[in-house]
Amino acid sequence: MVGGGQLARMTYQAAIPLGVTLRVLSERADDGAALVSADVEIGSHTDLEALRRFAAGCDVVTFDHELAPPELLEKLAGEGHVLRPSPAAMRFAQDKLWQREQFGALGLPVPAHAVVATAEDVAAFATDHGGWPVVIKAARGGYDGRGVWVARSPEDAARVVAEGSAGGLRLFAEAMVELEREVAVLIARRPGGESVVYPVVETVQADGMCRELVSPAPIDPSVAAHARNIAERIADGIGVTGIMAVELFVAKGGDVLVNEIATRPHNSGHHTIEGCVTSQFENHVRAVLDWPLGSTAPAAPAVVTVNVVGGASGGDPRANLPRALAVPGVHVHLYGKGPRPGRKLGHVTALGEDVSEVRERADRAAAILVGEPA
């Protein structure tokens, strides 16, 4: 697995019972996965020689992130290494504009959007699509709220475009969706096309970052079926292998629109570790090795995962862990990182019959971990 973050760390954990050695290419020896893996290569995903050395020891190369340059991935694939997902499938996660354009062409529901190069382009888009605010996104490089701006006026738009152009970013404008809620669908797909879809999960966002997962999402069954169908169409459409996460907007009125996808295990699937029969991490390993996929059935009527995000007070979850473990029946996952405001340090999952009761426990443990009131 290229990348040594928490996704690789949790994939490593899932690979142990399968008897699979998960080799990790990690930039730093103290990255989350590098701390736990018995087979670590230190090197950068932007260094072709490091990627080659790494891939030489792997049956299959897969990814903890989509940051490796496409041209290097093409090179590796051309040299005979088995990359799952393929560089062509990864491109959809690497380039949001490409994703929007292709999904539109596939007939999938996406927000109205247009490439913008100037503030005037944004203003024209606003005029054509219900006025301000307008969302401006960078085609590449964004995550956790980075690379996304909300322009509330022509002046906002001018500032974003100037900054983006200075940074060499390709930008596009997007109609702001009046949200009922955001949801995600995870799907695991084998090279031959066999796939399993997880129940739709609600992703509660704050400051552009997912803070909480609620499974099943409290949405109408027909909306859930539609969301799952969209995920299946995308998975087949781009020919993904492994886990793919589709983040979706549920608009007021019930319309479902594709926000973006990730072609790897994803933060919106952490509840699956205890909350489904087979975790996203195990199914990712099974899918990229072309093994039969595991059941995605829920393990309890209500599952809530709360992300543990570094707070202003700098509380360290590693120090607060024993107190958090006193909360009944919570599953704490720490990623081996030091605290920093806004940094994802871990997550807490709780299961039960009643979503309010379950959420209360997960919230409480997560708050204790960062030393802040729930």
Add this chain to the structure above:
Amino acid sequence: MVGGGQLARMTYQAAIPLGVTLRVLSERADDGAALVSADVEIGSHTDLEALRRFAAGCDVVTFDHELAPPELLEKLAGEGHVLRPSPAAMRFAQDKLWQREQFGALGLPVPAHAVVATAEDVAAFATDHGGWPVVIKAARGGYDGRGVWVARSPEDAARVVAEGSAGGLRLFAEAMVELEREVAVLIARRPGGESVVYPVVETVQADGMCRELVSPAPIDPSVAAHARNIAERIADGIGVTGIMAVELFVAKGGDVLVNEIATRPHNSGHHTIEGCVTSQFENHVRAVLDWPLGSTAPAAPAVVTVNVVGGASGGDPRANLPRALAVPGVHVHLYGKGPRPGRKLGHVTALGEDVSEVRERADRAAAILVGEPA
């Protein structure tokens, strides 16, 4: 953790989300836990210098087996290393005769037993305790049926005593219990005495080795309560820290007798990984670090674990894994070992509503793994 077998391997897996680095002292680099741990020291548990080097890097030293010589453990403890469980508690698991004598003195129900040095001693024991057969056990060194013999006649007894004496074993005779079934109780206990007890599990044995776990055990609730109470009395009586497994005989008529204990994670608790809210491995880590213990509540009405034991045909679970994963909803755990007849290579757990349906799936997957008919 001293010892690099599958118990350390599964403890390593459980330690990852807690952010705990499980350092492993392993005899061989290809032992199950040595294959997956990022922090391995190769060395023997019978070598004081290796134990010292290992312990120097640990906050707490715990164990995957009870084979380290008591005098070395005493030495480490005397030098200030924190051993959990303590050498005094470990002695009960290391010496079956000591265990029998002390448990009898504590008023716990144990089979009738007596030290034997000659065939005549065994014959006298038979005369006093209902005749033949008589069980003969070695005080030390037995597991998975080793160190246990069934003498059906004075001639059998003479042979066992001669062999045992030649091998320098201390032997004792024990009345053969007419069994209804065998069960086990796992308990996790912190240094201060706080403990949590798991539901009683049935352990189905063949050839002296546990082949299958069924949780909850199909026994009368009063018998289960009695078994759990015995486990709590033993845990407090010997002052164990960490997981302790108590293997019990349920005699025809409902009497419960202590067979033996292990002061570490145990094969009779593998179903707890998916089958209980908190696994025995996670609770072992939490207990030895003196952290609050996790819920032992069952995750489903019926949980069955089937051990994957190497068969005569030499089928390799690593090769058969993909086919086994096609069985719906099974959790396969491989220990990273090559196949050998009678060797524990892994286990399979299934959860559900109905024990027959659950057992059928677990059995089927386990049989596929060793390439034999279920």
